[in-house]
Amino acid sequence: MHGFEFFGGVPVVLVPDNCKTAVTEGRRRSTEEAVLNRRYRDFADYYGIAIRPARIRHPKDKSVCERSVRIIEDDILPEMEKLDIYSIEEFNSILRKKLTRRLAKPFAKRYGSRTSIFEEEEKKTLLPLPVARYHSYTEREAAVGRDGYIQYSCAFYSVPPQYIKKKVVARNYEGRLYIYDEHRALVAEHPVALRKWQRVTNSGHQRYDLAIYGGYSKTEFDNQARSIGPGMYEWVQAVKGKWECEADSYRTLLGIFSWIKRVPADIAEAAAEQALRSGIFSSRGFKAIASSYIADREKGIRERQDPNSIYIAHGEDGNGYEG
Numbered sequence: 392m393h394g395f396e397f398f399g400g401v402p403v404v405l406v407p408d409n410c411k412t413a414v415t416e417g418r419r420r421s422t423e424e425a426v427l428n429r430r431y432r433d434f435a436d437y438y439g440i441a442i443r444p445a446r447i448r449h450p451k452d453k454s455v456c457e458r459s460v461r462i463i464e465d466d467i468l469p470e471m472e473k474l475d476i477y478s479i480e481e482f483n484s485i486l487r488k489k490l491t492r493r494l495a496k497p498f499a500k501r502y503g504s505r506t507s508i509f510e511e512e513e514k515k516t517l518l519p520l521p522v523a524r525y526h527s528y529t530e531r532e533a534a535v536g537r538d539g540y541i542q543y544s545c546a547f548y549s550v551p552p553q554y555i556k557k558k559v560v561a562r563n564y565e566g567r568l569y570i571y572d573e574h575r576a577l578v579a580e581h582p583v584a585l586r587k588w589q590r591v592t593n594s595g596h597q598r599y600d601l602a603i604y605g606g607y608s609k610t611e612f613d614n615q616a617r618s619i620g621p622g623m624y625e626w627v628q629a630v631k632g633k634w635e636c637e638a639d640s641y642r643t644l645l646g647i648f649s650w651i652k653r654v655p656a657d658i659a660e661a662a663a664e665q666a667l668r669s670g671i672f673s674s675r676g677f678k679a680i681a682s683s684y685i686a687d688r689e690k691g692i693r694e695r696q697d698p699n700s701i702y703i704a705h706g707e708d709g710n711g712y713e714g
Contacts, residue, residue: 392525395438398509400517404441407431408453414444430527437525439518466493530562533570537606538641539596543568546584547642549596552604554578590639597636609637612644619651620660622667630672646674651681658684 395401407413409425416426425444435442445452467489476482494505503511533541535554540547543561548568550559562569563583568591570579581591602608616624627644634640651659662681671677 392434395520398514398517399520400514401438401440401520402517404443405435406453406456407442407444408456409444409447413442417444417447430530434525434527438521462493463490526565528562528564530560532558533561534558536642537601538638538645539601539606540590540638540642541570544584545587547588547590548579548581548584549590549592550579551596552599552601552606555601555604555606592636592639594636597638601638607638607641607645612641612648615648619656620663622660622664626663626667626672626677629667633672643672643674647677650674650678654681654685658688 409417411428413428413431414425415428418425427442427444432442450457467486470489471482471485474485476485491506494509495507497504531543533543535541535550535557537555539552539555540549541559541561544563548561548570550570554572558573559578560571560573560575562571566583568581568583569577570581572578579593579596581593584591600609602611612627613624616627630643631637631640654662658681661684662677665680666672666677669676669680671680
C-alpha cells in the first residue's frame with residue numbers, strides 16, 4: 392500500500408514471490424493455478440489488481456525485483472552504516488533522499504534514468520489510487536461451543552445454534568466481528584467486545600433449544616445439581632437467573648461441574664449453600680468456598696490424629712521387663 396502511494400498509482404498486475412504472505416500453495420506448472428492467501432487476495436481485489444505469482448524454480452520471473460533490492464543493499468545501505476542515526480524517522484528521511492538521488496542517476500548504456508523512464512513511460516500505465524486506503528483485518532478459525540458461542544480474543548460471541556460443534560472463521564474489521572461458515576457465508580455480526588470475557592449476544596441466536604443442535608439442554612445441569620443436593624440445585628437456578636439469556640450461564644456451570652468431580656459431594660453441597668447465602672454466583676467464588684472447606688477438613692483430620700498411634704506400644708513380660 393505504501394509502495395502504491397510512493398509511485399502515485401496502482402499496477403495492473405502484481406508478481407509476488409511464493410511467500411506465505413501472498414501464496415498459500417504455489418504452482419509447479421504453467422497450467423496450474425496458485426492458491427492465494429485470502430487476505431492478500433482481498434487486498435488485491437480492493438485495488439483492482441490481478442495477481443500472477445512467480446513460478447517455482449523460475450528465477451527470471453522476478454529478476455527485475457531482485458535487482459532493485461540489490462540497489463538498496465549494495466549502493467545505499469553501506470553508506471548509511473557510516474552515519475550516526477538516532478531515530479527511525481531520521482533513518483527513513485536519509486534513506487529517501489539517497490534513494491531519490493540514486494534513481495535519478497543516468498544509465499551507463501542507455502538513455503535516461505530509472506526516474507525519467509518511470510515518469511515518461513511507466514506512470515501512464517498505472518491505475519489511479521482509490522479515494523480511501525485499504526483497511527486490513529485479522530481473522531482466525533474458531534470452534535462453536537455447545538453453548539452456541541465462540542471465543543475470540545478473550546471474549547465470547549454468539550452464533551446461530553445450527554453451527555454448534557462446527558468450525559467458523561471470525562474476522563475483526565474496523566471494530567466489528569464478522570463470523571463466516573466454511574463456505575465463507577456470513578452467519579453472524581457483532582460489535583467488538585469492550586472488555587475481557589464479555590459476552591456479546593444476539594438474542595435471536597438463543598431463542599431455540601440448543602439441545603436440538605447438539606448443545607446443552609436446559610435440564611442437563613439441573614439433573615447434575617439434583618444428584619449433589621438441594622442446595623446445589625438452588626445455586627444453579629440462581630446462576631441461570633443472573634443472565635439475560637440462560638445459555639450465557641452454561642460455561643460457568645460447565646466449569647463448576649467439571650471441577651467438583653474431584654470434590655466430595657457433601658463439601659460441594661455445603662459450598663453451594665454458603666455461596667447462596669453470600670450471594671456468590673461466579674465459578675471463582677464457588678471454588679474458593681469449596682477449597683476452604685476442603686482445607687478445614689484436612690486440617691481437622693490432622694489435629695484429631697494421635698501422634699502416639701504411629702508408634703508400637705510394648706507391654707511388660709512376666710519378669711517385669713518391658714518387651
